[in-house]
Amino acid sequence: MPAPKAISSDKLSKIIGTPRVPLLLDVRSDEDFNADPRLIPGAIRVDDTALSELASRIAGTSSIVICQAGHKRSQGTAAWLRAEGCPSEYLEGGFEDWVSNGHPVIRPEKLPARDSQGRTVWVTRSRPKIDRIACPWLIRRFLDPRAVILFVAPAEVLGVAERYQAVPFDIEGVFWSHRDELCSFDVMLAEFGLSIPALDRLALIVRGADTARLDLAPESAGLLAASLGLSRMYSDDLEQLDAGMLLYDSFYRWARDATHENHNWPTNKPQV
Secondary structure: OOOOOEEOHHHHHHHOOOOOOOEEEEOOOHHHHHHOOOEOOOOEEOOOOOHHHHHHHHOOOOEEEEOOOOOHHHHHHHHHHHHOOOOEEEEOOHHHHHHHOOOOOEOHHHOOOOOOOOOOEEEEEOOOOOHHHHHHHHHHHHHOOOOEEEEEOHHHHHHHHHHHOOEEEOOOOOOEOOEOOEOHHHHHHHHOOOOOHHHHHHHHHHHHHHOOOOOOOOHHHHHHHHHHHHHHHOOOHHHHHHHHHHHHHHHHHHHHHHOOOOOOOOOOOOOO
16 A cells, blocks of 8 residues: 555656646666666656755755655655655656556656756757747656756857857757758657657647648647747747747647547537
8 A cells, every 4th residue: 555645657647748747856776777767757866865955955846756666765755855845745656667557758868967956958049939949848848847948149059058068959950950851849759769649749730830831730830820929929038938838738738638629619509
């Protein structure tokens, strides 16, 4: 029987990729992690021997703690964080149960190095449209919820990347960019091994909107229209990103849960 404050892998899978997911803390031993160096999407590796420091860093943020099988490491870490005033649960059955139930994982070896606060830092061109909103959404929802996104003049992207140890994306000549007919969003999905049907569906929509191939998916035209509208509404790139996060949240939930639904003008006419 699980201890109190446990969450099942099935329940966690329903909130992965949504704004509702707490901070995911992976406390597996180095031995266990090296045996399977993948992560639950959005999880970060933390040291379960420095928990007071961790509690101070996350400052009351809710979390879910993950160890190999849901025993002492995760339960102890969650209990310690709660004692420090940080709401926390542990993953019932741990990473083993998550994987055995076929839930998604990522390959983290291509994640950038983290800054002093444990965040990845990314940089791209200012005045974002499709890919430059879709990629930050993907990063924050599935890779690093606390990621820092920098928008700068196109000519300064590489210089800022070098100066501030940021990773450039969606510009020509860098790793995280278009490849053949794929856009940067597609490339991130492939490189991180994110295999989720809803993301695959969303990727087709993004590709169509970002590369002027609106025939790829009927929804691409809608995404393009909404994206261009947002770019006219906001002169501040970070404000536009905040609004765009909600836009992509809604497209993702549609792709995951609502593709079978339709809408018409049925009235409450009595049946003849």
